[in-house]
Amino acid sequence: MPTTSYLYLAVAVFALGLFGVLVRRNVFFVLMSIELMLNAANLVFVVFAKSHNDLNGHVLAFFVMAIAASEACVGLAIVILFFKKWASTDISDAVEMKQ
Amino acid sequence: MNVAHLFFYVFAALTLLAAVVMLTRKSALDGAICLVVCFLGFAGLYAMLDAPFVAAMQVLVYAGAIMMLIIFVIMTVNTDESRRAVKKPVLVGSIVATVIMVVCMTLFFTAVRGAKLPSDTGEAFLPGTVQRVGKLLFANHVLNFEMISLLLLTALVGALVLGKRHKSS
Numbered sequence: 001m002p003t004t005s006y007l008y009l010a011v012a013v014f015a016l017g018l019f020g021v022l023v024r025r026n027v028f029f030v031l032m033s034i035e036l037m038l039n040a041a042n043l044v045f046v047v048f049a050k051s052h053n054d055l056n057g058h059v060l061a062f063f064v065m066a067i068a069a070s071e072a073c074v075g076l077a078i079v080i081l082f083f084k085k086w087a088s089t090d091i092s093d094a095v096e097m098k099q
Numbered sequence: 100m101n102v103a104h105l106f107f108y109v110f111a112a113l114t115l116l117a118a119v120v121m122l123t124r125k126s127a128l129d130g131a132i133c134l135v136v137c138f139l140g141f142a143g144l145y146a147m148l149d150a151p152f153v154a155a156m157q158v159l160v161y162a163g164a165i166m167m168l169i170i171f172v173i174m175t176v177n178t179d180e181s182r183r184a185v186k187k188p189v190l191v192g193s194i195v196a197t198v199i200m201v202v203c204m205t206l207f208f209t210a211v212r213g214a215k216l217p218s219d220t221g222e223a224f225l226p227g228t229v230q231r232v233g234k235l236l237f238a239n240h241v242l243n244f245e246m247i248s249l250l251l252l253t254a255l256v257g258a259l260v261l262g263k264r265h266k267s268s
Contacts, residue, residue, distance in 0.1 A: 004212075019200045023122075039137075063247060066160075067247075070254030079176065
């Protein structure tokens with residue numbers, strides 16, 4: 001399969017994730033769209049690892065996964081705080097930053 | 100069309116379809132399930148790209164750990180969205196987002212089309228097995244690896260502190 005087909009797929013998935021972050025107002029969908037974008041980036045790393053014949057891309061993909069895990073961890077803790085404060089998961093309800 | 104092409108189209112269609120369905124769901128739980136399917140499609144693509152280690156990590160870390168965490172929090176929070184008045188997305192915002200998405204996609208597509216990809220060197224690509232990636236990880240990237248473990252510890256402590264602060268105050 002040519003490299004470009006994988007790249008087109010990654011671009012499409014990244015654009016979908018971007019669209020989700022911008023349009024959806026449920027905080028869970030925003031988080032999940034961010035995961036989608038991270039995955040699209042990961043796919044590009046792995047594709048170029050193959051086309052450059054260089055395994056460093058796989059190591060980078062592994063690091064991205066670890067960072068995504070920590071992002072999800074802290075992000076979901078913030079979501080729980082958010083829900084305790086506003087009793088909602090709609091990001092447009094967050095109208096102030098005061099605790 | 101050989102088998103590899105067929106598998107690529109199957110996994111690509113699965114990934115894209117699951118992503119689109121995820122974005123159009125109303126319930127966060129449905130969206131999370133669709134995202135698990137999407138991640139499994141990604142794992143299939145990684146496996147096809149001679150990256151068995153990344154594929155296994157994709158299933159274990161993404162489809163397993165991260166999505167489990169998200170579903171766990173969705174169920175903890177459990178807003179009864181059906182009862183409250185669902186706010187519709189602002190029309191102007193949706194249009195702006197669509198325009199941004201289309202512009203980005205066009206830019207990226209033209210970039211991919213015009214990109215000079217490295218020519219095939221003729222050397223066979225060695226699959227990124229656990230052994231090869233592990234050797235690279237602990238030989239060339241050992242400092243980064245340690246930083247990642249520190250980062251994970253920081254995230255863990257941060258999540259704990261965030262979760263606890265509200266109770267005490």
